Amino acid sequence: MITIDNIKKNFGALQVLDGISLSLNRGHSYALIGPNGSGKTTIIKSILGLVVISSGSIHVEGEDISRQWAYREKIGYMPQIGRYPDNMKIGQLFDMMMNIRKNSGTLDEELIETFRLRDLFDKRMHTLSGGTRQKVSAALAFLFNPPILILDEPTAGLDPVSVEFLKDKILKEKNAGKLILITSHIMSDLDELTTDLIYLYEGKLLYSNPIKQLKRETGHDKLGKALSSIIIQTQND
Numbered sequence: 001m002i003t004i005d006n007i008k009k010n011f012g013a014l015q016v017l018d019g020i021s022l023s024l025n026r027g028h029s030y031a032l033i034g035p036n037g038s039g040k041t042t043i044i045k046s047i048l049g050l051v052v053i054s055s056g057s058i059h060v061e062g063e064d065i066s067r068q069w070a071y072r073e074k075i076g077y078m079p080q081i082g083r084y085p086d087n088m089k090i091g092q093l094f095d096m097m098m099n100i101r102k103n104s105g106t107l108d109e110e111l112i113e114t115f116r117l118r119d120l121f122d123k124r125m126h127t128l129s130g131g132t133r134q135k136v137s138a139a140l141a142f143l144f145n146p147p148i149l150i151l152d153e154p155t156a157g158l159d160p161v162s163v164e165f166l167k168d169k170i171l172k173e174k175n176a177g178k179l180i181l182i183t184s185h186i187m188s189d190l191d192e193l194t195t196d197l198i199y200l201y202e203g204k205l206l207y208s209n210p211i212k213q214l215k216r217e218t219g220h221d222k223l224g225k226a227l228s229s230i231i232i233q234t235q236n237d
């Protein structure tokens with residue numbers, strides 16, 4: 001459903017992505033992991049067309065995304081830090097998004113309800129706490145029921161109860177057959193939410209396999225332990 005073929009990206013002299021190829025499919029949820037600066041957000045932004053790749057290609061549902069925009073309706077994106085017009089009220093933001101996306105079929109307002117965002121519709125974006133801003137970003141990502149969800153550090157900054165709500169929602173959508181790509185540094189969250197691991201290191205793909213296979217190969221039952229074991233092994237190769 002998303003095919004990434006040998007993509008490279010450099011910012012000036014800095015090679016940030018160095019020949020990444022991946023095939024991402026529906027019904028799977030992928031943990032995109034790697035040290036700070038390894039290129040995770042750059043891959044996500046390349047899929048979204050927010051970063052223009054230097055070479056290679058990306059296809060979403062068979063369509064080459066270069067110079068295309070319509071495909072983005074198929075993707076719900078929750079950014080690491082959501083940036084919204086400061087003076088806009090939460091309610092106005094949702095209205096605006098619904099107006100822009102008039103013909104997008106059934107809305108999924110479950111997170112608006114679970115996070116009780118309707119009670120906050122009159123609050124202006126610049127007055128929101130970091131966690132509330134995250135809830136708005138999450139609710140927007142799921143709102144148009146997209147077949148693909150890309151979530152950049154989705155649980156960061158959320159209170160423990162909201163984290164559980166969001167994790168339940170992610171699992172529900174995965175089980176409904178959606179394609180989910182998640183970056184996070186919280187291994188226990190990824191262990192619960194994801195089926196496949198993509199490990200990046202300095203812009204290169206070091207490991208990409210089902211998590212079950214990783215656990216079998218390493219003999220560890222926890223993702224964090226299994227991952228460190230594979231990293232040590234790869235560094236020794």
Ligand SMILES: Nc1ncnc2c1ncn2[C@@H]1O[C@H](COP(=O)(O)OP(=O)(O)OP(=O)(O)O)[C@@H](O)[C@H]1O
Pocket residue numbers: 011014016034035036037038039040041042043
């Ligand atoms: N617009 C830009 N201009 C120049 N360099 C950039 C730009 N965007 C990202 N970089 C650099 O690209 C590298 C990869 O950044 P990226 O944000 O993709 O990493 P990441 O794996 O998501 O990191 P983190 O875990 O810290 O979020 C970093 O060295 C970063 O400084």
